[in-house]
Amino acid sequence: MGIYKPKTYMVMISNVEPSTIHEAMTIPSWNQAVNDELQALIQNHTWDLVPVPTNRSLVGCKWLFKIKKNSDGCVARNKVRLVAQGFFQAARLDYHATFSPVVKANTVHQILTLVVSRKWKLQQVDVNNAFLNGDLA
Template identity: 35%
Template sequence: MEHCLLSAEEPADIVEALDSASWKQAMDAEMDAIVESGTWQLTPLPCGHKPIGLKWVYKVKRDPDGNIVKHKARLVAKGYAQRKGVDFEEVFAPVARMETVRLFLALAAHSGWE
């Protein structure tokens, strides 16, 4: 029951979010961060290609007492709509070997890093 009450303050879609100044501000902050970090650049869409859709994801951040401390909005790509062989050729997920992780942990412990 508590989860239902807490998540009720998060908008279901962009139309609902645009009715709130707090959510508009969170969306503006996300767009500013995207532009500032150079996350993407506008490019012409090649003929015969479809762009990947975008979706806003909303989350209310709370303190330990349950009070709202921040409205967080994230703009995410709908990567699940991509098709192998059409939109991409291969998938790559970089994973560190366990020996490498252990080496860095040992170096951090030895050097007193935090």
């Protein structure tokens, strides 16, 4: 009769944000989100395993967990990020020794310009992983 209703699939998503990686790994939906983030980091060649230079100190990292919700308030997905703990750095000692590349505003601007110039339909832009491989030329 001309009525179209898309099929929806139920995915078990936790309503609790874990506070540690150990807690997250015991919950299947958070475990999957952590594995997805790790795979993205590996595929983007975000880091290399190297010995620590004697004149450098390490910057630790921490897993952050966030429940993303749709506009109607229902849970959309579990978001996981691995972030550097830059507050361990000391000014004039090791402050400029490490960095973390993130998406640049002009990269997003160029993408949106492409969308408009080619008259593409855009519903949402989501940067899944903040570590990008370089400049968009």
